[in-house]
Amino acid sequence: MITIRPARANDAEALPAIEQSAGLAFRAIPELAWLADGDNVSVERHYALIAAGGCWIAADEEDRxxxxxSAGIEGDTLHVWELDVRLDRQSQGIGRALLERAVADARRRGLAAVTLTTFRTVPWNAPFYRKFGFRVLEDAEIDGRLASLLSDEAGHGMALDQRCAMQLDLR
Incomplete structure (x- = not known):
């Protein structure tokens, strides 16, 4: 049984390990296997996202x-920074439940859209988000904020032709 709840400050320390575990799934894709050993979001950044009210937790029966x-409000948009589920808990609907909660919160706040950047063809990336109604933004649709994020990702070794910005329109 999983419960989706707002993150609390004492959750922050556990989140890098969840990100690390989730990243192990990339070992199944030879050209992206290096991501399994990549850097994780810092505990300090998690504290900041939690304090801003943009982080939800999928907690197990013992509230772990x-x-x-993790997301943040950028103008009239909720931007998803990170969605991770421990490798041993993947394919159980947890990611879906977390995304549904974030989208519901964005609607409640009256935001216009939810955005994110992700891999175009990795099954648990863009194809997963398309099932929720997200669409890939093309060229002129990509605003300066998203273009900057994609550029930063390219600077960290993620090929631009493999990445995309996606948006779910809420209005």
């Missing part, structure tokens, strides 16, 4: 985090 979604 098994997954999380």
């Amino acid at each position: 985090p098994a997954g999380f979604l």
Whole structure:
């Protein structure tokens, strides 16, 4: 049984380990296997996202985090920074439940959209988000904020032709 709840400050320390575990799934894709050993979001950054009210936890029966979604409000948009589920808990609907909660919160706040950047063809990336109604933004649709994020990702070794910005329109 998983419960989706707002993250609390004492959850922050557990989140990098969940991100690390989730990243192990990339070992199944030879050209992206290096991501399994990549850097994780810092505990300090998690504290900041939690304090801003943009982080939700998928907690197990003992209230331990098994997954999380971190996001931030950028103008009239909720931007998803990270969605991770521990490798041993993947394919159980936890990521879906976290995303549904974040989208519901964005609607409640009256935001216009939810955005994110992700891999175009990795099954648990863009194809997963398309099932929720997200669409890939093309060229002129990509605003300066998203273009900057994609550029930063390219600077960290993620090929631009493999990445995309996606948006779910709420209005």
